[in-house]
Ligand SMILES: Nc1nc2c(ncn2[C@@H]2O[C@H](COP(=O)(O)OP(=O)(O)O)[C@@H](O)[C@H]2O)c(=O)[nH]1
């Protein structure tokens with residue numbers, strides 16, 4: 001069984017090497033794909049050195065010319081992984097907010113027969129450490145808002161620590177998913193649900209980054225609110241799945 005962890009990076013030089021070593025020491029055999037957007041701090045060079053010296057078969061990098069956003073980075077990563085027949089593909093941040101040990105719990109749960117497993121901050125047993133109140137309100141408020149508008153049966157709709165069975169991604173028309181940040185995360189779960197896949201949340205503790213800086217900004221949050229409404233509206237008009245799913 002082939003497992004691929006996709007990690008978008010923008011200025012993660014303090015985190016990336018340690019994270020890669022950590023993941024490769026886990027009991028399961030994960031491969032890693034880094035999508036770097038020409039980080040000015042030289043993140044890509046660190047990864048390329050590691051590919052040369054230690055991990056030529058398991059570690060991969062795609063370099064883009066500039067900061068093009070999280071959503072498009074993941075879509076590129078999904079396509080890359082599907083072409084290479086990975087069975088399960090993971091989304092994960094580079095900054096240790098997501099505990100790499102939880103990758104094992106995600107895959108364990110997926111193997112029980114779930115198509116999409118979400119590492120969830122907002123179910124019993126999950127949580128967030130180190131976020132200021134306003135950050136928490138945006139995130140939790142956004143999650144509740146998305147649930148209220150769409151009825152999506154997921155508590156942490158903006159979660160970014162996710163395991164997908166390849167069938168889920170194959171069924172999606174990835175080219176039509178053009179949202180950023182939070183909006184992208186909500187839509188991935190919404191579409192998987194509407195396509196009839198089995199979803200499951202498991203509790204995780206999300207820790208705010210210790211090193212490096214956040215790339216989140218208000219425009220990404222506002223866009224997500226607007227797009228949730230638009231998504232549900234298009235669905236109710238009967239046009240959503242036609243555009244967003246593959247016919248095959
Ligand atoms: N390739 C790429 N990675 C990004 C971009 N924006 C954020 N990231 C990465 O996405 C992950 C989450 O971003 P982060 O700044 O930690 O967001 P936060 O945790 O919500 O504050 C980190 O691994 C970032 O390096 C981007 O535009 N391009």
Ligand SMILES: [Mg+2]
Pocket residue numbers: 093095097209214
């Ligand atoms: Mg982060």
